[in-house]
Amino acid sequence: MKVRYRILQSRWPDGGEWQNWGFFYQRGDVEDREARLAYHHNLDELHWVVRTIDDNMRGKGLGLHDAKLALAGCGDDYRVPLKTYSYSGQHEALSGAVNAIEAKVLGIPQLDPRKVPDSGMRLFAGRANRPLAHRVAHLLGLNLSAVSITRLPDSEVHVQIDEAVRRKDVFVIQPCTAPVNEHLVELMLLVDAFRRASAGSITAIVPYFPYARQERMARGREAISARVVASTLEALGADRVIYVDIHSEATQGFFTVPVDRLQAFPILSDYFRDKPFLKNAVVVAPDVGRARLAGKYAEALGLPLVVMQKRREASGSVRTTHVVGDVRGKIPIVIDDIVASGSVLQEIPELFKRGARDEVHLAITHAVLLPMALERLDAPWLKELVVTDTVLVPPVKQHPKLKVVSVAPMLAYAVRGIYDGISISPLWEHDAVRKLGFRKPSED
Template sequence: MKLFSGNANRALAEKIAGYLGLPLGESLVQRFPDGEVRLQLGESVRGNDVYVIQPTAPPVNENLMELLLYADALRRSSAGRINAVVPYFGYARQDKQSIGREPISAKLVADLIERAGYHRVIAIDLHAPQIQGFFNIPVDHLRSVRLFAEYIEREGLVDGSVVVSPDAGRAEEARRLSNLLGLPMAMLAKRRTGPTETEVTYVIGDVEGLRPLIIDDIVSTGGTIRRGVDALVAAGAKPEAVVMATHAVLVGPARSNLSHMGIERVVFTDTIALDAGEGYEILSTAPLLAQAIRAVHTHQSVSALI
């Protein structure tokens, strides 16, 4: 088994390699003066079971191209099996046609990954679970909800809390967290006012006098979170919200929105590289991904991790 890493999140790749007791494979990933990606493997991979660790986080297109070029280089170098470890799957929010005459970009990206030569994909918290069906190769869809449950228990935040889903799409994950912690659940009802804008209309469930534990998969601009906290506080919730999200995309006014006075803590995982000095608490997905890689390599079940 060999592990390789692109430039998207090398720190996470190094942690995964440490858990598996393996070095990262030697490779060169550079840019030509015109911006084209240049990739060269620095060691033989003939017959090996290879795992390329590369979230397609911003800059999405550059990181996606690195992922695709790795597959082509490995295939041409006679690797035995080529596996894409994509902790964050970009383009996942474009999983359907919202209006006419637009692409289903997530399906196109799935086709590109498959046609490039990958035999399997390992991902965490896909924005839309049906993306698994966009592939004709196996997809191991891992979930981070247990990491958040362990964090809440470890920090003593269970008593007096309510799990909150920011929308109907994340209700299933919120239900999983509420079951793990034995807590009540609430949900925010919202409507989309534009491609990247939403409006919270009301709160479903009782949040009076409770600390909101908001769980989401992606925080992009943070606007939904800010408006959700406003709605929760207006409904009587304590202004002590704990925001938990798997993928910290954080673009535009995200950091300003997350500094809302009603938010006490912000917790992310490390699927996307973050500066530890930003004040957010970061949970590592490296043990989860390392276990999944080991299970796939040894032909063991991944169901227990899912």
């Protein structure tokens, strides 16, 4: 299998650093006008960019040297450098070659397939967060297994497993981030394909679980969507599910198969552990519902806990009514599970009224980051937003104040423990990052 490719790069608007985010490729070792130009990307969330590239390539007969033309209309934050690279592999499906090229483009070491021990474990990835999947695979001493996922012209998704999985323990990584429904259907099709291919067991690793905030009927006559997702995954053949910091812990009860509810607080708290400002800090829960999680951060960092109490007004707006705990002269570390619209930032000025210092740090697991949130990050008193890579944040959304730490070591430890049949409970300890020998986020 010989493939020639050129790297697709993207950046934060207004002069951010260029990052490799995909590639254009053609099969063969020489320029061939008859060979179809294709591209592989991590831009699913930016659907308008994907549609623009698809439209530019459709029926145009573009070659690899024309790849720049495929970006017409995408703006100044996308480019294709001139250099062309070559890849050569033996006896593998095209999807296997794409895996190897992607790992190299992302700067993640790819193992020589001939030196990877043949075990009963197979690790696959959907399209939602392939960089995270590559990191997990590398920590496990594996390469990602080969699967072709194709979007058909009528918008349907086709899944083809490109290697044998009979009697293998299959793990598939697919956080169901935007576009949520597309990534969820993709996960469902993957699970179904593995079952039909006689996999020995199927573990769905869903770091960001979809519809998690629709876990109950709030007003009646509405779907409990989280239950629908859980029931469907089970019905399709998932034997186990892993997720990280789900919005409502009760969702675990929707499953009858084993569920591993991982938590990111050991990784996020370790980021702050040696910071100079920590001696003057407090951990703040933005509402009573997050108090339990905030308590774990406070215990891990040895800091006081502060809880904000909110009330929803008749107009639908939310107002902070009480702040329980002393914030006078303190630096707030505000924690939460999801940052979508960034509404938590609207409540922080209430802390300043109670005497908190105007230097705020946010520690939030899932960085959904809608456009409104990116605008709110410009607040002068916000020093940083620390998130995990459960959600893939494309370069055009990587605000200068954003810091990303990886959950890959945690996921790799969980996968290895499940496969080997040993306990993974050490992941819940406050000092798990250091006790288990995970690489510190600052060293990534």
